[in-house]
Amino acid sequence: MHFDRLFVNARLATMAGRGPIVGLIDRGALGVREGRIAYVGSMADLPEDASAGEKTDCLGRLITPGLIDCHTHLVYAGDRAREFERRLEGASYEDIATEGGGIVSTVRATRAASDEALASESLRRLDALMAEGVTTVEIKSGYGLETGSEAKQLRVARSLATRRAVDIKTTFLGAHALPPEARNDRKAYVDALCQEMLPAIARQGLADAVDAFCESIAFSPAEVGRVFDCAKSLGLPVKLHADQLTNLHGAALAASYGALSADHLEHTDEDGVAAMAKAGTVAVMLPGAFYFLRDTNVPPIETCRRHGVPMAIATDCNPGSSPLTSPLLAMNMAATLFRMTVAECLIGFTRAAAQALGCLADRGTLEIGKRCDLAIWNVETPAALVYPMGHDPLERRIFGGRG
Numbered sequence: 001m002h003f004d005r006l007f008v009n010a011r012l013a014t015m016a017g018r019g020p021i022v023g024l025i026d027r028g029a030l031g032v033r034e035g036r037i038a039y040v041g042s043m044a045d046l047p048e049d050a051s052a053g054e055k056t057d058c059l060g061r062l063i064t065p066g067l068i069d070c071h072t073h074l075v076y077a078g079d080r081a082r083e084f085e086r087r088l089e090g091a092s093y094e095d096i097a098t099e100g101g102g103i104v105s106t107v108r109a110t111r112a113a114s115d116e117a118l119a120s121e122s123l124r125r126l127d128a129l130m131a132e133g134v135t136t137v138e139i140k141s142g143y144g145l146e147t148g149s150e151a152k153q154l155r156v157a158r159s160l161a162t163r164r165a166v167d168i169k170t171t172f173l174g175a176h177a178l179p180p181e182a183r184n185d186r187k188a189y190v191d192a193l194c195q196e197m198l199p200a201i202a203r204q205g206l207a208d209a210v211d212a213f214c215e216s217i218a219f220s221p222a223e224v225g226r227v228f229d230c231a232k233s234l235g236l237p238v239k240l241h242a243d244q245l246t247n248l249h250g251a252a253l254a255a256s257y258g259a260l261s262a263d264h265l266e267h268t269d270e271d272g273v274a275a276m277a278k279a280g281t282v283a284v285m286l287p288g289a290f291y292f293l294r295d296t297n298v299p300p301i302e303t304c305r306r307h308g309v310p311m312a313i314a315t316d317c318n319p320g321s322s323p324l325t326s327p328l329l330a331m332n333m334a335a336t337l338f339r340m341t342v343a344e345c346l347i348g349f350t351r352a353a354a355q356a357l358g359c360l361a362d363r364g365t366l367e368i369g370k371r372c373d374l375a376i377w378n379v380e381t382p383a384a385l386v387y388p389m390g391h392d393p394l395e396r397r398i399f400g401g402r403g
């Protein structure tokens with residue numbers, strides 16, 4: 001049996017199976033052929049005739065699937081550090097709005113940026129994610145809020161995969177906020193979303209999915225329903241920013257459309273979780289936003305466990321509410337703030353994250369036939385990944401069998 005590459009003497013966190021298990025294999029081996037996993041198991045069970053073009057002794061290090069950040073707003077221009085500073089000095093939301101801050105400032109900067117400028121600003125954030133073992137990133141639009149600028153954001157997001165060894169999944173989030181010019185006519189903007197923007201994005205093949213922000217300060221369930229009907233008619237899967245600040249029953253709404261995921265969920269009730277379980281919708285926990293906004297409503301972790309709803313975790317990297325580019329810190333926050341277990345934290349950035357992006361058949365666990373995307377860590381146990389804060393023990397990142 002010949003492999004292009006063989007990793008030996010590793011502790012493999014395969015993440016395979018169902019439920020809260022890591023699937024550890026001690027003294028494990030992982031064989032690669034044509035960028036796919038061709039063997040995963042104990043070294044003792046390796047066929048005697050096993051040979052490899054390249055053999056790596058992992059010296060007992062932990063190997064996990066490459067991490068998957070399934071919810072980011074990574075492509076944007078400008079930053080909101082000054083606004084953060086002003087808020088700490090006591091400025092009110094009104095003061096900041098008057099000074100031209102808030103999401104409108106990100107929309108303005110993103111609209112004005114060239115493709116190249118937008119890409120280079122975004123690459124810095126992408127590099128930070130990759131430095132902690134990320135191999136697949138979901139990136140949303142939502143700072144353009146008109147067809148051309150939304151298309152630019154998604155085009156730039158896709159282009160990042162040609163500049164780095166990473167896979168990008170794009171999501172159209174035109175229903176993120178009302179653009180400043182539509183302040184007085186919500187209906188006209190939702191009409192434009194459904195009749196012009198989304199069809200144009202779909203025609204250009206720029207989006208893998210469609211998202212919306214269902215909230216009293218954003219879009220109503222009825223407006224989200226219109227956007228989702230349109231997405232469905234174009235054959236695009238949906239996901240939803242749901243129940244973050246109030247319970248508008250967004251989780252149940254997402255489930256009724258068979259959504260890939262419902263994200264945030266700080267105010268989701270048991271009916272919402274039950275609906276997600278029935279629909280196979282993944283719960284995406286975003287502890288960075290919870291922390292940054294100093295939220296106190298913990299999402300319904302125990303209810304998700306009881307109903308068997310898979311829980312993903314993501315950075316939610318965005319300039320307004322989660323300027324976070326560390327998946328390891330997100331895991332630590334999910335553990336400390338949400339009391340998620342070590343196994344759940346790891347599953348959150350691997351198996352469940354892959355499911356949230358609809359690509360679990362292809363990645364997210366170490367199983368034969370899947371993409372060989374790996375993170376090799378200078379630790380021996382999963383707990384040692386989740387426990388520290390501000391420490392990056394990544395030894396090596398393997399993308400499609402290379403690296």
Ligand SMILES: [Zn+2]
Pocket residue numbers: 071072073241316318
């Ligand atoms: Zn978000």
